[in-house]
Amino acid sequence: MSIPLSLSVNGKAVTADVDERTLLVEFLRHDLALTGTHVGCDTAQCGACTVLVDGRAIKSCNVLAAQVAGAKITTIEGLAGADGTLHPMQAAFKECHGLQCGFCTPGMVLGALDLVAHHPHADERTIREALEGNFCRCTGYQNIVKAVQTGAAAMAK
């Protein structure tokens, strides 16, 4: 069965007919070809699929596309400027070596943006707690935490 869906993705209005079983992550990756949102586990554990729905970080592998009809979605593709200038949080991950393979990074960056929206001056402990739902299998978190701190400071400027 297919259902009509309209929502906004990275500031653009999107309308599509999708199978009702479509997960938000499938809609983003397959229908919209926004493959920056990753699938690490598909069981709501790893956070690689994290995107913002009306500003709230959620795991898009555990949400139906139908549940976010009418919402504003932000994915990693929606952060950089039109000229390719990185968002301060992306720039901080690059600067601080907050990534190695980069698989977890889109989810980390979007999770960090939800955090900064609530705690612009989060301390290390708050950052670690806020990123509890985002797993990284290679960087080892130290530089990720540093990146989030650096990115938050750059955003406050």
Next chain:
Amino acid sequence: MYSFDIRKADSVAAAAALIAQTGGRALAGGQSLIAAMKLRLAQPGTLVDLAGLTELQGIRRDGNALVIGAMTRHAEVAAAADVKAAIPALAALAEGIGDRQVRNMGTLGGSLANNDPAACYPAGVLGLGATVHTNRRTIAADDFFKGLYETALGDGELITQVSFPVPTKAAYVKFAQPASRFALVGVFVAQTGGGVRVAVTGAGPSVFRAKALEDALARTFTADAAKAVRIPATGLNSDLHGSAEYRAHLIPVLAARAVAALA
């Protein structure tokens, strides 16, 4: 996932009627239900999405109670000034559920209706002696949780809100299963007008009250009094994360920590 029909309704009454008519299921945050559907453990023919029903939202103080709508998300409860002021233990409990992303979708009503044996909210609801309101009636917490994933809710019955009486003091301490962050054991201790209440989650097939701890703490409300209690392991959960004996041992330990946190 099997195919289903997804519908919305413009009132709780209409949503309940639609569920009754189709033999369908309510969809709240989907944090438990979508996962179950992916695994084909749940295969509802119709989902009725409760999102957007304003009747089910909001947090308000009503006399000596805090009333929270069923569709209120964990993150909202955790951050609400009213909750932090009246029942800080409940705000802390909500803040400790899963992770930020789960708290941004998961709801109070979904957690209670699901009654996962390791869920946190059932301990808060039972520990505080809250009242669950549905579209049909009110149910006391002591009568709501019936067993493994089982509640007093009938077919097509929807939780609308939960009324939490404000306790003198309360604390929830969870020993989190490190991978899922659900409670391996969680203990909610409350000093209320009606005496001491101790609710335990994670340890048995469903949340339960620990009478021996309640009696001991009613006599002397100290961490040592809690720690001296022995809980039998009979009937408790055993799995690769911990034996029944381990869980039984954790119950008074966590109760003592909760009491110590209140000192």
